[in-house]
Amino acid sequence: MRLGIDVGRATTTAVLTDTAGEVLGEALADSAPTTTVSLRRVLARLGPPPGPVRAVAVVTDLARRPVVPRRVATLRISPDSHPALGPFVGWPRAARDAVAGPCRVVAGGSSVTGRPLAALDHRAVADFARRAHDEGVSAFAVCAAGAPAVPGPELTAAEIIAENVPDAAVSLSHEIGSPGLRERENATALNAALGDWAEELVQDCRRALRAAGIGAPLLFARDSGGLVSADYFRRHPVIATAPATACAARGAAARTGREQAVVVDAGAGPVRCVTVVDGEPLPHERPYPGALGVRIQLGAPDVVEVAEGAAPDELRAVLARLGERVPGAPVIRTGGRAEDATDDRVPEGRFDAARHAARADCRAEIEHIVSAAGRAELDHLLDAARDHALSLAIAAGAAPATARVRVLTHAPVAYLPAGVHRVTVQATGQPFTDEPS
Structure with missing residues (x-):
């Protein structure tokens, strides 16, 4: 039942x-x-x-x-941008005052198609992590340009933060948001801010x-x-x-x-x-x-x-x-x-x-921008996207034997060079239960 x-x-x-x-x-x-x-x-x-x-x-x-949100230290990995496009810009004032902790933009990241923009500045990430720790902030939001296509810089930054702040709770944008950097960064910062609410709700x-x-x-x-x-x-x-x-x-x-x-x-x-x-x-x-x-x-x-x-x-x-x-x-x-x-x-x-x-069933969805030179490479990338969505559905609680891809769409991105596609995948599965096999 x-x-x-x-x-x-x-x-x-x-x-x-x-x-x-x-x-x-x-x-x-x-x-x-x-x-x-x-x-x-x-x-x-x-x-x-x-x-x-x-x-x-x-x-x-x-x-x-x-809800009392956590203060969040936000790290953006990307080229510099105008201050009007910085972290927490456009947030309602009450939300910004409650959530915004230390912020920093460091070199690194990639384009939406996966082209590297710069090497990640490891020292800058470590300095930022220690600064946040000194200010009593242990919730981190990490958002790298191009992370849905190339999550490596975010994963490396998370390792550096963990080395310098052992009790850090790190939210990574490639696990959460869509390709657009600002909305993905907003979602990641919110995710980090809501950690206590989620923990209390689960325990209740x-x-x-x-x-x-x-x-x-x-x-x-x-x-x-x-x-x-x-x-x-x-x-x-x-x-x-x-x-x-x-x-x-x-x-x-x-x-x-x-x-x-x-x-x-x-x-x-x-x-x-x-x-x-x-x-x-x-x-x-x-x-x-x-x-x-x-x-x-x-x-x-x-x-x-x-x-x-x-x-x-x-x-x-x-x-x-x-x-x-x-x-x-x-x-x-x-x-x-x-x-x-x-x-x-x-x-x-x-x-x-x-x-x-x-x-209801368990669900996971991903949206990626991929770049393929031809049909064979595109098919390979679509297979990888299917596998990724299925693994997320299982991580979200779906019984592995029931997981399947429910929706897969892809279309060329008109404003980018030929071969660049937006891929969306939704995977579902029946919840894992303690039913004896």
């Missing part, structure tokens, strides 16, 4: 399914200020499961409770599950609606700060059997609207405000919020605009206040996010 739990601002829901995804039990409880108490309440309402629980998937948003969940006698592998929903293991989430929390609407939308689409829809997620707070195509929420096409309001590009759904208490005409206008993307598709309501957003009563919609989490 698998258990999905959606910890919302007002209510917490739990759904227990069998191995085929059939619902065995559902429960709802008022949320508490802490995740531990919220889980204990809903598990008590659910009651003892009829057999062993093999995996638990939790859905919760960063915004559900206040495990504490509540142990109290209920559940020792199954723990997973968390990422912003796209897929799952990642607790260990992966602890290392990469920035990918899982706002998964609730994606999970609710995918759950609502599955519940109604609609592959194309506009979904209205009416929970506590703003009403959130998203377009679903082929059962998946449409992602942002451009950088968007992510955690703490910082602009990133990590494939999260394009969600349009309508403020709580807004006039009905405002919601109707948003739905009409989103409906233009999927002409003729229905509007589906989900969330705890679904009945307040429409004349159609859909009380079961409040379980959509938890029901999806109980049935």
Whole structure:
């Protein structure tokens, strides 16, 4: 059996399914200020499961409770740039004041196609690490130009930092973001800043599950609606700060059997609207405000919020605009206040996010720029990208025997020389469980 739990601002829901995804039990409880108490309440309402629980998937948003981010030392490995393009430029003031620690730009990195720009300045990296340590900062964000294609400079910098700051927690941009340097750097700094939040959330969940006698592998929903293991989430929390609407939308689409829809997620707070195509929420096409309001590009759904208490005409206008993307598709309501957003009563919609989490797969996505002289070399690079995505899916919690490439696309980059392609790969797999083989 698998258990999905959606910890919302007002209510917490739990759904227990069998191995085929059939619902065995559902429960709802008022949320508490802490995740531990919220889980204990809903598990008590659910009651003892009829057999062993093999995996638990939790859905919760960063915004559900206040977060105190870490101060982060940010190292950029690239040629010098104008100060207007430096680290933390463009961040909301509150986020910058809370997160921005020592910053430095050192020589090194490569172009997007992998051409080396300069040798990494090892001494400058070591000096920076010691300076950060002297200022009491142990969380580091390392972002090198061209790192998705050539991660070597970031890996070397991480080794140097570890040698000089033994307790350092280092986030590397090639493990997190897209090819664009600034959004990738923003995401890496946020990832480093959210380490304490992720650690506390994992411990809170495990504490509540142990109290209920559940020792199954723990997973968390990422912003796209897929799952990642607790260990992966602890290392990469920035990918899982706002998964609730994606999970609710995918759950609502599955519940109604609609592959194309506009979904209205009416929970506590703003009403959130998203377009679903082929059962998946449409992602942002451009950088968007992510955690703490910082602009990133990590494939999260394009969600349009309508403020709580807004006039009905405002919601109707948003739905009409989103409906233009999927002409003729229905509007589906989900969330705890679904009945307040429409004349159609859909009380079961409040379980959509938890029901999806109980049935969801683990996912990993990569986006690379590659340069190939011909078709044979391109095929070799595509095979390498497939292998990389599959290894990430397994690292994210997928059982190796179930991992597969779900999506692979590549296209020439018009503004770069011939032979340069943008490659996107998504790999999925069923969560690894403690089910005996």
